[in-house]
Amino acid sequence: MLPLPRRRGSEVRERELIYLVAPSGAPNYGDEFILRGWLRYLAERRPDADVVVDCHTPGQAAVLHSDFHPRVVFVDTIWRMCDATRDMELAEGAEFVQSAIDNPGVLCRMVTGIEMLIRADVVHFLGGGYLNSVWPHHITLLVAACAAAEKGGGRLVATGQGLFPVVPGGLPLLRELVDRFDMFDVRDTPSQLAAGDASRVRSTGDDAWLAIADHDTYDSEAVALERDFVLCVQSDLMDDFAGGGGLDALVTTVTDVLRAWGVDGRDVAVVEGMPGTDRVVFDRIEHEIPEACFVPFTDVWRRGLPARPGQVWASTRFHPHLVAAAIGASGTALGGRRDYYATKHRSLVDSGSNWVVSEPQSIPGSPVRDGGFTVETVHRFHHAKMGLADEIYPRHPRLARRVGARVERLRALPVSGLRVVRERQRETVPAV
Secondary structure (H helix, E strand, O other): OOOOOOOEOOEOOOOOEEEEEOOOOOOOHHHHHHHHHHHHHHHHHOOOOEEEEEOOOHHHHHHHHHHHOOOEEEEOHHHHHHHOOOOOOHHHHHHHHHHHHHOHHHHHHHHHHHHHHHOOOEEEEOOEOOOOOOOHHHHHHHHHHHHHHHHHOOEEEEEEEOOOOOOOOOHHHHHHHHOOOOEEEEOOHHHHHHHOOOOOEEEOOOHHHHHOOOOOOEOOOOHHHHOOEEEEOOOOOOOOOOOOOHHHHHHHHHHHHHHHOOOOHHHEEEEOOOOOOOOHHHHHHHHHOOOOEEEOHHHHHHHOEOOOOOOEEEEOOHHHHHHHHHOOOEEEEEOOOOOOHHHHHHHHHHOOOOOEEEOHHHOOOOOOOOOOOOHHHHHHHHHHHHHHHHHHOOOOHHHHHHHHHHHHHHHHHHHHHHHHHHHHHHHHOOOO
């Protein structure tokens, strides 16, 4: 078990302060899915706690997430501190952030926000792939949290982290910071190796597993469910696609795949994981797939992912791969940035996804129809993540009567419920 929150001298807090750090608000389907899952969990486990979400775009995050916990607020304190180090060398950025925590007047317009961070009972880094060399200055997020916990006495935890590729020259600092956490959970083997061998390092997979059984994870009534082929193709972080061909090469590859597979536009749905960014490719290939069904992010967010068994997906995005495969959809993961997306997609294959991870030159000549994760695998990962959450936030006796029902339903759902969902969708929509 994790240690209980540490007292600050003789001070006794009447209300617990839980401080979540997340890359939310862009919006981006995977990041928002993870935050929503944790907020719902805390609404059951800690409904009376003050919950702070510190993210880079708090206004939009508040629009998306304010309903998921009764006492949640949104700030950008730690992200603004981090952004101030964007052009600094690693050591300089770490020193700057440390000094701002020690003396908040260094950032005089953020004093109250920094004070809130310092007095948090727990600072919790939610999962995602944002603490790596794609955004090297983000390591100062960890520096700020460690400095705040040292000063205020709160716990430090991280879940579902993707640390690869590691910031060049940053491995010693990363491991030093990880060693200061009460618990540090990662989602893939390269991240586990990067985190080091400290006993506090766990590996329970991506944080999306926490919410995989939520009632609105999947849209069971979408028109897109009638389509046998689904595309989810981004335009960001694609500069080195096909050996540096970038977006143009991605457009050509997707077009060639659809032609090789003999896919008609009336058989295609296009899912948007990030608004605008994931429409760019579709706009350029729309003439190749007339009558394709476009599913905007807003529909996915409000109604769920339009995924079912029997579908064939082609996705550059990681979380649509995870969630679609969890319901039993087949697919091909198209390689994006090699030092980033390949690790993410392969971690799912290593965990049991039957999708194929392909570079442009090795994309299968016919659709992959091997399904996704087994129901038993989904059950195992969901239970592991729920167990981790319960360890981080042990049940208070006075809350015991308020919480159990939904948590127990979620625990039971992956084996029985997901199987029922799959069977119902097979009955509703003929599988390929």
